[in-house]
Amino acid sequence: MFFGKRAKEEEMETILIDTEIYSCMDNSCIGWMRKDFVSDDLLCPMCGNEMIQEIRELPKI
Numbered sequence: 001m002f003f004g005k006r007a008k009e010e011e012m013e014t015i016l017i018d019t020e021i022y023s024c025m026d027n028s029c030i031g032w033m034r035k036d037f038v039s040d041d042l043l044c045p046m047c048g049n050e051m052i053q054e055i056r057e058l059p060k061i
């Protein structure tokens with residue numbers, strides 16, 4: 001049986017909630033921030049581009 005694999009999946013189960021985030025407008029950049037932690041100027045922490053608001057499913061914190 002595949003018991004080992006199943007047990008691992010259950011262990012890794014996390015609660016995902018819809019979270020407001022800002023993600024970088026540059027498609028080649030993976031920068032994004034949770035709304036709660038975003039900087040005042042709404043610029044990407046990785047490349048300095050503008051970011052746009054988005055909803056993403058993230059683990060509850």
Ligand SMILES: [Zn+2]
Nearest residue numbers: 024029044047
């Ligand atoms: Zn960026």
